[in-house]
Amino acid sequence: MNCLSPSILSADFSRLGEQIRELDEAGAQYVHIDVMDGMFVPSISFGLPVIRSIRPCTDRIFDVHLMIEEPGRYIEDFVGAGADLITVHAESCKHLDRTIASIKERGILAGVALNPATPLQTVEYVLEKVDMVLIMTVNPGFGGQKFIPYTLQKVRDLKKMIDARGLKTDIEVDGGVNLSNVEEIMSAGANIIVAGSAVFNGDVAENTQMFLDILNS
Ligand SMILES: O=C(CO)[C@H](O)[C@H](O)COP(=O)(O)O
Ligand SMILES: [Fe+2]
Numbered sequence: 001m002n003c004l005s006p007s008i009l010s011a012d013f014s015r016l017g018e019q020i021r022e023l024d025e026a027g028a029q030y031v032h033i034d035v036m037d038g039m040f041v042p043s044i045s046f047g048l049p050v051i052r053s054i055r056p057c058t059d060r061i062f063d064v065h066l067m068i069e070e071p072g073r074y075i076e077d078f079v080g081a082g083a084d085l086i087t088v089h090a091e092s093c094k095h096l097d098r099t100i101a102s103i104k105e106r107g108i109l110a111g112v113a114l115n116p117a118t119p120l121q122t123v124e125y126v127l128e129k130v131d132m133v134l135i136m137t138v139n140p141g142f143g144g145q146k147f148i149p150y151t152l153q154k155v156r157d158l159k160k161m162i163d164a165r166g167l168k169t170d171i172e173v174d175g176g177v178n179l180s181n182v183e184e185i186m187s188a189g190a191n192i193i194v195a196g197s198a199v200f201n202g203d204v205a206e207n208t209q210m211f212l213d214i215l216n217s
Pocket of ligand 1: 065177
């Protein structure tokens with residue numbers, strides 16, 4: 001199934017609850033929550049108290065993308081705050097296998113993210129252990145960047161790797177996705193689509209609906 005995961009990094013934070021309810025009513029299946037620590041990536045976004053406070057706004061899947069150093073230190077806290085799916089960057093974990101196990105032990109979904117230049121081989125041995133692989137299609141740290149074209153081939157190669165093993169692992173793409181390139185990205189094999197600026201710039205409900213029409217076509 002194809003799902004939309006709007007990134008609230010581009011939301012109007014003064015009306016965050018209201019905007020999340022708008023996404024929910026428009027039918028977005030996930031809410032993508034970008035946590036940045038100013039170390040793994042240059043920016044600092046928001047963290048646990050914000051996630052806790054928006055949790056009552058929707059029952060949609062909280063898709064928490066941790067762009068923080070050694071995320072293994074905080075898994076319990078993010079589960080407690082309401083995460084349904086936690087994605088950690090392979091580049092940020094000294095012990096990726098242990099961090100994935102710590103997410104799965106808590107009964108939620110686990111994802112592993114790769115920066116654009118990180119080889120797919122990095123997930124080769126843990127592929128069976130995760131529910132999702134997130135292919136970064138921009139360098140992480142900011143919303144509103146331009147999609148990096150070579151990452152499309154990476155999505156195709158990952159899809160091949162997953163199919164060859166008979167797995168059903170989800171492929172999420174994140175960064176620079178818009179209404180003009182989303183079809184090509186889905187054709188490459190992605191089934192969970194993150195979009196921040198393309199959803200929140202303009203009419204949120206209308207943009208969500210336009211993405212969902214493409215995802216469901
Ligand atoms: O992880 C991210 C940045 O590191 C964001 O999820 C991503 O950039 C979404 O924003 P946009 O769709 O505007 O590119
Ligand atoms: Fe993200």
